[in-house]
Structure formats: structure tokens, C-alpha cells
Amino acid sequence: MKDEIALLATVTLLGVLLQAYFSLQVIYARRAFRVSPPLTTGPPGFERVYRAQVNCSEYFPLFLAALWVAGIYFHEGAAALCGLVYLFARFRYFHSYERSAELRLAPMYQSAGALWLLIALGALGLLSHFLPAPLRAALLGWLRTLLPWA
Amino acid sequence: MKDEIALLATVTLLGVLLQAYFSLQVIYARRAFRVSPPLTTGPPGFERVYRAQVNCSEYFPLFLAALWVAGIYFHEGAAALCGLVYLFARFRYFHSYERSAELRLAPMYQSAGALWLLIALGALGLLSHFLPAPLRAALLGWLRTLLPWA
Amino acid sequence: MKDEIALLATVTLLGVLLQAYFSLQVIYARRAFRVSPPLTTGPPGFERVYRAQVNCSEYFPLFLAALWVAGIYFHEGAAALCGLVYLFARFRYFHSYERSAELRLAPMYQSAGALWLLIALGALGLLSHFLPAPLRAALLGWLRTLLPWA
Numbered sequence: 434m435k436d437e438i439a440l441l442a443t444v445t446l447l448g449v450l451l452q453a454y455f456s457l458q459v460i461y462a463r464r465a466f467r468v469s470p471p472l473t474t475g476p477p478g479f480e481r482v483y484r485a486q487v488n489c490s491e492y493f494p495l496f497l498a499a500l501w502v503a504g505i506y507f508h509e510g511a512a513a514l515c516g517l518v519y520l521f522a523r524f525r526y527f528h529s530y531e532r533s534a535e536l537r538l539a540p541m542y543q544s545a546g547a548l549w550l551l552i553a554l555g556a557l558g559l560l561s562h563f564l565p566a567p568l569r570a571a572l573l574g575w576l577r578t579l580l581p582w583a
Numbered sequence: 584m585k586d587e588i589a590l591l592a593t594v595t596l597l598g599v600l601l602q603a604y605f606s607l608q609v610i611y612a613r614r615a616f617r618v619s620p621p622l623t624t625g626p627p628g629f630e631r632v633y634r635a636q637v638n639c640s641e642y643f644p645l646f647l648a649a650l651w652v653a654g655i656y657f658h659e660g661a662a663a664l665c666g667l668v669y670l671f672a673r674f675r676y677f678h679s680y681e682r683s684a685e686l687r688l689a690p691m692y693q694s695a696g697a698l699w700l701l702i703a704l705g706a707l708g709l710l711s712h713f714l715p716a717p718l719r720a721a722l723l724g725w726l727r728t729l730l731p732w733a
Numbered sequence: 734m735k736d737e738i739a740l741l742a743t744v745t746l747l748g749v750l751l752q753a754y755f756s757l758q759v760i761y762a763r764r765a766f767r768v769s770p771p772l773t774t775g776p777p778g779f780e781r782v783y784r785a786q787v788n789c790s791e792y793f794p795l796f797l798a799a800l801w802v803a804g805i806y807f808h809e810g811a812a813a814l815c816g817l818v819y820l821f822a823r824f825r826y827f828h829s830y831e832r833s834a835e836l837r838l839a840p841m842y843q844s845a846g847a848l849w850l851l852i853a854l855g856a857l858g859l860l861s862h863f864l865p866a867p868l869r870a871a872l873l874g875w876l877r878t879l880l881p882w883a
Contacts, residue, residue, distance in 0.1 A: 434584060434734060435805060439862050442802045446855050449795045453852070456791075470834050471777070471784035477621070484621035490791045491606075491640045495599045497798060498647060502592045505585060534620050552603070555596050562589050584734060627771070634771035641756075641790045645749045648797060652742045655735060684770050702753070705746050712739050 441504040444516035445497060451520055452493055455486045455527055478531075485530035485537070489523050492548070499551035506558025512551060519547035591654040594666035595647060601670055602643055605636040605677055628681075635680035635687070639673050642698070649701035656708025662701060669697035741804040744816035745797060751820055752793055755786040755827055778831075785830035785837070789823050792848070799851035806858025812851060819847035 459482055463469065466479035473483055496519055504512035522544035530537035557576075561569050609632055613619065616629035623633055646669055654662035672694035680687035707726075711719050762768075762782040768775035773783055796819055804812035822844035830837035857876075861869050 435862065439806075439859065442806060442855070443859055443863075445798050446802050446852065446859065449798050449852060452795050453848075470837075471780040471830075473784070480621040484623070487791075490794075491637075494640075494644045494647065494794045495602050497794065498595050498599050502596050506589075506592060530621075537620075548603075552596065552599060555592070559589065559593055559596065562585065563593075630771040634773070641787075644790075644794045644797065645752050648745050648749050652746050656739075656742060680771075687770075698753075702746065702749060705742070709739065709743055709746065712735065 437509060438501075438504065440509050440513035441501055441516075444500060444513045444520070448493065448496065448516070448520055451524060452489065455489055458527070458531075459483055459486045481530050481534060485527045488530075489527060492523075492544075496548060496551070499548060499555055502555035503551045503558060506562055507554040508558075512554060515547050515551050515554070519544050519551070522547060587659060588651075588654065590659050590663035591651055591666075594650060594663045594670070598643065598646065598666070598670055601674060602639065605639055608677070608681075609633055609636045631680050631684060635677045638680075639677060642673075642694075646698060646701070649698060649705055652705035653701045653708060656712055657704040658708075662704060665697050665701050665704070669694050669701070672697060737809060738801075738804065740809050740813035741801055741816075744800060744813045744820070748793065748796065748816070748820055751824060752789065755789055758827070758831075759783055759786045781830050781834060785827045788830075789827060792823075792844075796848060796851070799848060799855055802855035803851045803858060806862055807854040808858075812854060815847050815851050815854070819844050819851070822847060 462479050462482040466476050468475035468479050474480065496516070500512055500516045500519075503515070522540045526537055526540035526544055529540055561572050564572060612629050612632040616626050618625035618629050624630065646666070650662055650666045650669075653665070672690045676687055676690035676694055679690055711722050714722060759782055762779050763770070766776050766779035768779050774780065796816070800812055800816045800819075803815070822840045826837055826840035826844055829840055861872050864872060
């Protein structure tokens with residue numbers, strides 16, 4: 434089992450590190466803008482950093498769930514790669530949002546795209562898992578003509 | 584392994600889709616009520632949609648964790664069924680909360696019931712896993728008289 | 734598979750129970766301080782309980798992810814033990830924060846320590862998994878001299 438999920442586990446741990454990094458940024462922003470817990474409102478500069486972290490935290494469980502379903506039922510390497518794209522987009526989202534609410538949009542759409550791709554790959558993988566064997570073979574054959582590198 | 588968790592993975596992916604749907608509803612509510620990020624306060628109609636989504640997000644990791652423990656250590660089909668009940672209750676919770684804070688209570692209790700059932704099934708499954716073999720056989724026999732369809 | 738993850742599943746379920754307990758505390762605080770949903774602001778006593786729960790919820794997915802990676806790739810028992818330390822620190826964090834924002838710091842650092850340890854163990858386990866066999870043997874030998882009880 435360990436061999437088939439090692440890439441997923443690696444991307445998962447990278448994601449945990451990224452979320453921990455975002456949490457530290459909120460702590461630094463609390464100091465810089467003098468916003469003490471339990472307050473979460475303050476200058477717009479603080480609120481943007483705080484909202485960026487909250488948004489990334491809300492999506493993190495969705496990301497992990499889609500990553501693992503896609504990685505187990507579709508293709509581990511493809512899912513791990515999408516996962517890296519997602520995490521990199523989230524990193525850019527966080528630092529863009531820090532600068533302005535407007536700038537967050539482009540990396541936000543990119544991270545959403547990576548997440549939807551993971552969901553689609555997971556759905557495709559599960560569909561092929563539940564299909565009777567002849568239909569599954571036909572589906573896989575069709576996918577291979579679409580994605581010759583898979 | 585894939586065969587024993589396919590139903591759990593399917594319910595997980597449905598849950599991710601439901602959470603993504605809730606996030607989209609918040610985006611629509613932001614537009615309808617003209618509440619731009621990073622603000623999260625505004626007219627009560629917006630705040631109810633926002634709170635509904637935050638509450639569902641907070642419980643999502645608890646739901647997934649209980650679903651998988653119950654599905655692996657108790658019974659996959661029973662856990663997946665509870666999971667569907669939970670997700671449907673959350674869907675009704677979200678749209679009831681959108682209309683009024685009072686209306687959210689009935690589906691909230693239903694989703695809590697499904698979650699507690701998953702926790703109980705998981706605890707029972709783990710208990711039977713750790714029991715010595717003769718005690719486990721006695722517990723399983725007793726469960727079978729209670730739940731003849733299991 | 735079930736035998737190699739039963740301790741991780743047990744700690745996971747304990748974590749779900751702890752989070753459910755925190756959610757109940759927020760409901761009681763809402764009643765005590767008369768703060769009705771969807772409001773999340775109110776007297777400092779309510780806001781501290783609310784923030785404590787939100788903070789624990791945000792970290793819960795990170796905790797579960799690090800617990801499972803460390804438990805699968807490093808050592809199940811060691812990860813489960815760190816997990817118990819983390820959950821106990823979070824319990825103390827919650828009730829300390831309830832009393833004052835100052836008091837939350839000591840258990841917060843303790844929970845962060847347990848989480849960083851899980852992340853480090855997971856990274857070490859994955860590193861040794863990806864290393865070529867001779868390097869892995871050397872790393873394991875070195876770890877055994879450091880941790881003779883492992």
C-alpha cells in the first residue's frame with residue numbers, strides 16, 4: 434500500500450507545511466497591525482491576510498479529499514502533479530490577496546481550476562471502477578487515445 | 584484495497600461537490616448583497632448564507648474522519664448510507680438557514696444525528712477490532728441479533 | 734491494512750469527539766452570553782470561546798493529515814502518542830483561552846510542538862521511503878542509535 438500513495442502523502446505533507454506557513458503569516462500580521470486575539474477585525478491590510486488564511490483553510494480538506502480520491506482511483510502521479518499546481522496557486526493567492534483583494538482573483542481561479550480537475554479525475558476514476566469490465570476497458574481505451582502519456 | 588473503500592470515496596467526492604456548491608452560493612450572495620471580500624459582515628441575509636457555509640466547512644473534516652473510520656472498521660455500506668443522510672441534511676440545513684436562522688434547527692439536528700451515528704459505528708468497529716477474538720465473536724453475534732440485515 | 738492503522742483511527746475518532754465537544758461549548762456560550770446565530774461577535778467571554786473553537790477547527794485537518802503520514806511512513810505507535818499529546822494540549826488550550834487570551838499561549842505552544850513533531854516524523858518517514866535501499870538502511874541504523882526504543 435505504502436508504495437501506491439507515497440506521492441499523495443508527500444503532497445499532503447507539503448500542503449500541511451503551506452497551511453502552517455499561512456498561519457505564521459497571520460501571527461506576523463497580528464503583530465504588525467496590533468490586532469490581538471480574539472479580535473479578527475482591524476485595518477484592511479490585516480483583514481486581507483486573515484481572510485486569505487481562512488479561505489485556504491476552508492478549502493484544504495476539500496483539496497486533500499479530492500487529491501486522494503483522484504490519486505487512488507485515477508492516477509497517483511497525475512493527481513500529485515495537480516496537487517502541486519493547486520498548492521503553488523494557493524501560495525500566490527495568499528501573497529496577492531495580502532497586497533490587494535483585486536490581485537487575488539487570477540491565482541484564485543487557477544487554484545479552483547486545479548481543484549475541479551482533481552474532482553473530475555476522481556469522478557472519472559470512480560466511474561471506471563464501478564463500471565462492468567467491458568465498459569471499463571472501452572473507457573480506458575478512449576482515455577488512452579486522449580492522454581497518450583498516461 | 585480499492586474495492587473496500589470505493590463507496591466511501593464516492594460519498595467523499597459527493598461531499599466535496601456539496602462544499603464547492605456552498606462556496607459558490609456565498610459568492611452569489613456576495614454579489615447580491617454587495618459585500619466585497621475581505622468583508623464578512625453585512626445584511627442578515629448575507630450573514631446567514633456565510634455562516635451556513637462556515638458551519639458546514641467546520642464540520643466537513645469531522646464528517647470525513649467519522650465516515651472513514653466507521654466504513655473501515657464497522658461496515659462500508661452502512662457508513663456510506665449514513666454519509667448520504669448527513670450530506671442531504673447539510674443541503675437542507677444550508678438552504679433553510681438561507682431563509683431564516685430558526686428554520687436551520689431541524690436539519691441541523693438531523694445532520695448531527697447522522698454524524699453521531701457515524702461516530703458510534705466507528706467506535707463500535709474499533710472496539711470490536713481491539714477485543715480478543717472470543718469477545719469479538721460474542722459482540723458480533725449480539726450485533727447480528729440487533730441488526731439482522733447487517 | 735486494518736491492523737496497521739487501528740491506533741491512528743482511534744486517535745482520529747478521539748479527535749472528532751474533542752472537536753464535537755468544542756462545538757457544544759460554543760453552543761453553551763451562545764446561550765450564556767445571549768449571542769444568537771448568525772452573529773459571531775459579542776462579549777469578550779463569548780468571543781474567546783468562539784475563537785478557541787475556530788482555531789482548533791482550522792488546525793484539525795492539518796493534525797489529521799500529519800498524524801496519518803507520520804503513522805504510515807514513520808511509526809504508528811509514535812504518531813498515535815504524539816497525536817494524544819496534541820489533543821490533550823488542545824483541550825487545555827480551549828479551556829485556558831476560555832479564561833483569558835494570555836493563558837492560551839502555553840498550551841498553544843505545546844500543541845504546535847506536537848504538530849511540528851508529527852510533520853517532522855512524517856517527512857523523515859517519507860524521506861526514508863524514497864531513498865535507495867542502502868541509504869535507507871544507513872538512515873534507519875542512525876535513527877536506531879538515536880531512539881533505541883523505536
